[in-house]
Amino acid sequence: MSGKYIQVTTATGNQYKAYLATSVDGKGPGVVLCQEIFGVNQAMRDKADLLAEEGYSVLVPDLYWRIAPETELGYGAEDFQRAFELYQQFDEDLGVQDIEESLAFLKSLDVCDDQAQQAVVGFCLGGKLAYLAACRIPNLACSVAYYGVGIEKSLAESQNIQGKLLLHMAELDQFCPENIRQDIQQGLAQIKGTEVYVYPQVDHAFARPRSEHFDKTAAQIAHERTVAALRKTIGPDYDLAALWEEHIRHEFDTRDVPATMATMVAEPYVNHIPTMTGGVGYKQLSRFYQHHFVHQNPKDMSLIPISRTVGATQVVDEFIMSFTHDEEIDWLIPGIAPTGKKVQIPMLGVIKFRGPKLCHEHIYWDQASVLVQLGVLNPQGLPVAGVETAQKLIDESLPSNTLMPSWSSSEKKSVA
Structure with a gap:
């Protein structure tokens, strides 16, 4: 772990913890990374550290702060049950508000390039929130959603997307079967700047290392596409x-x-x-x-x-x-x-x-x-x-x- 936990205080007075991974350059474009249903655990910290190595200053806010602050779960049966209970209690609308406030807070930090535009990257629950952020947050340059769950329920909002949207979807995802994937692909087909990738023969959470469904090659290609989208929209530009x-x-x-x-x-x-x-x-x-x-x-x-x-x-x-x-x-x-x-x-x-x-x-x-x-x-x-x-x-x-x-x-x- 190369980052650290900090206290976030938003413009509206909300306070919660977040994991901050600073760009390898000391200062970089800001990215808010949105958690899975398991909270800000080691997998999310690792993802933040990796993006920091790519040149970004990354903030991972504790989006469960209202219902179960500082939750950090594993992937066993008991933890999964607890994660699912928290997911059912979670308010997505408030989550998007937290993301917007987190972006503003991140931009105020010395480690964030305040001249660069910003992006949101999310996994699972965070993937859905990254999609909603693209629809609802003005001037958001880029959003990347890994196997977001429930995007099909908010396709009507896609008409509001202004920045780039990248969706990574798993062919064998039980939470997003083929008919739903097709609905999402068709619903986003005419939205400018949107790219949808379906990764064959992989399941939900294929990009989570050391997990049951981790697939190295799919995860690598998805990461390359993610970084390419971020480079194009918010930088940094390396020779x-x-x-x-x-x-x-x-x-x-x-x-x-x-x-x-x-x-x-x-x-x-x-x-x-x-x-x-x-x-x-x-x-x-x-x-x-x-x-x-x-x-x-x-x-x-x-x-x-x-x-x-x-x-x-x-x-x-x-x-x-x-x-x-x-x-x-x-x-x-x-x-x-x-x-x-x-x-x-x-x-x-x-x-x-x-x-x-x-x-x-x-x-x-x-x-x-x-x-x-x-x-x-x-x-x-x-x-x-x-x-x-x-x-x-x-x-x-x-x-x-x-x-x-x-x-x-x-x-x-x-x-x-």
Whole structure:
């Protein structure tokens, strides 16, 4: 937990506790995060901390303060029963008022960028409240609702939405079956700035870590979409390409491991997909960089950029890596003694950021092409190529389909 509890005093004199997670930058755009029916528990604090790492100052108000202050429940049968009882007592209209007052209070804090617009993010009960906030709170730039329950009952209010609305819905959600999802999708289809995503084969609470229905891939994609919506509407604007270039500079030019690690989050990871080399966490990754990567690359290793795509949370680089295999490169060609041969490899890097820090790298290449170029794999009779894969990436006029024995058979056939 990186945040802290504070006392909220609103303009109308209401007082209640809230969890405050401060932006990694010390000050950031304000986000009010709305709780599940289980109160402001560890799961909600973790969500706030994650958004703080993304650059936001996040306030999680105790929305149960009128009926059961400081409630913090788990997910067992007894706690679920208590949570459901509180949900039945909860007044959604007053909850939306609390959210509006919480936004105003957050904006008054030094950790909040008072020049930036604000957003609301909510889960379960909080998802419904995030939707209602989009409908009822003027000048709210963005609202994100994860598996909100009961949105279909308030679809008429969607005509009042002025900002961006993002809904994350679970295909197997028992609280929002297919017919209701379709009603919501149809009801919001004509509302400008609204995006609805349905995540296949996942259930309610798929984005809650360490829970029965947690689905990592769905949660990751939903988080990316959430941050992309927040970046577009309230900021902050990070130059991800420049941050990535700084990381590369320390890897290949200065060959400075501490400086390389300083460009990354506290617990990053790197995965070179074909060889499964890299590391997870600061300790393992810094060990990998120090002893197996930064200081173990050939002196003439170079990167030739082909294309770059910069998104809200990641950079995708397409490039050719060239080098002379004059020393062992155990991260790339583990166990193969130096051959002295020149190698050119088309590569693709997916570089994920969390706020202004690099979070992970997924690096892809064709290992068969590398082995062919080194002379340790005979391509005869195999559907693999050597340096030609890199050459064709630069010169698309080079022949295609040379590995297809059937290619010549279609030369005189008609094309539809």
